[in-house]
Amino acid sequence: MSAETLDATFAALADPTRRAILARLKAGEATVTELAAPFDMTQPAITKHLKVLERAGLISRGRDGQRRPCRLEAAALKEATDWLEGYRSFWADRYQSLDALLNELKEEDTRDE
Amino acid sequence: MSAETLDATFAALADPTRRAILARLKAGEATVTELAAPFDMTQPAITKHLKVLERAGLISRGRDGQRRPCRLEAAALKEATDWLEGYRSFWADRYQSLDALLNELKEEDTRDE
DNA sequence: TGGTTATATAAACAATTGGTTATGTGAGTG
DNA sequence: CACTCACATAACCAATTGTTTATATAACCA
Known part of the structure; x- marks a missing residue:
């Protein structure tokens, strides 16, 4: 990617x-x-x-x-989608979904792209 | 969108x-x-x-x-992802997944964007 | 007040983009 | 063969992009 x-x-x-x-x-x-x-x-x-x-x-x-x-x-569309998936937890309703919150915390390591 | x-x-x-x-x-x-x-x-x-x-x-x-x-x-990232989702069936392994094949046929109506 | 820190704005620039018109090429058809 | 159809290429153009340097603004600090 x-x-x-x-x-x-x-x-x-x-x-x-x-x-x-x-x-x-x-x-x-x-x-x-x-x-x-x-x-x-x-x-x-x-x-x-x-x-x-x-x-x-x-x-x-x-x-x-x-x-x-x-x-x-x-295939290239899949790569783009995969990149965007890394942000899914940020538009999922973070005040109702525990899963999203956990994902968000897990991604606190800010690795590049 | x-x-x-x-x-x-x-x-x-x-x-x-x-x-x-x-x-x-x-x-x-x-x-x-x-x-x-x-x-x-x-x-x-x-x-x-x-x-x-x-x-x-x-x-x-x-x-x-x-x-x-x-x-x-x-929010804007979600819109982009939603647009890309319309192509998911095209990179899913269409020869192994019945679901993807059905989606593909269903989308045969080529509505714009 | 004066100096520094955080950010914005302006002007300039080469490179890229999205379009045009005009023309070339190459495959099919009378 | 001459013609047309499908597509590509070339040259050109205005507008946009990504960057710079130089300068302004505005908040904080001594």
Whole structure:
């Protein structure tokens, strides 16, 4: 779970167009043209977004003739989720959950990332 | 769970300095000087990072004389986690878990974000 | 009052980002 | 072959980001 991976993943997720592309890919593979269709944006712009997602490992691409189908790759999303899990006890209702309080105390050793 | 909130949250998390600051705040409140200490970076740089975190709602700030103690605010982290949860079935071992497969089929309706 | 400590603000900067238009490439189709 | 369709690349642009140095503000201390 390297810092650079998290950098790229969170940066990729910080854009609504890219999040919408990932949401679309939940339904299965899609070509660049299909992914571009819903947006009021040129095709090269979408290609750039796809490159960001690919560099972050969030999608991978195949080849089907002239199409370059994109598919969701969830491993990087898992890393991001794992990082965020380290904070779960801070939004769990800490005044009602003993478990959360214990977790919080246990994490008092402030290890980095 | 607005798009702008997620934009600001993920963008804030996309920097290792800011993630380390949040990690430090798990241990409790800290002043700007305390937060700046571990980094090879000037104080104004840290102040800027804190402003990014504050605008994203990830921290809040009090006043204690001349100190401006920072405290972790986890609500925005919860929103980010909630968004990521929508992808959990894609990294769960889909060939061994019936539950994940069912979730995946259920999500075939590709609703946006 | 004067000096130090904690933090903020301003101005400058290079690098990155998110978009554009224009053009290239390469696979399919008449 | 000529044409179109799917996608990539290049060059450019304005805006944002992450950092710096220098300076201001405001609280505490002697």
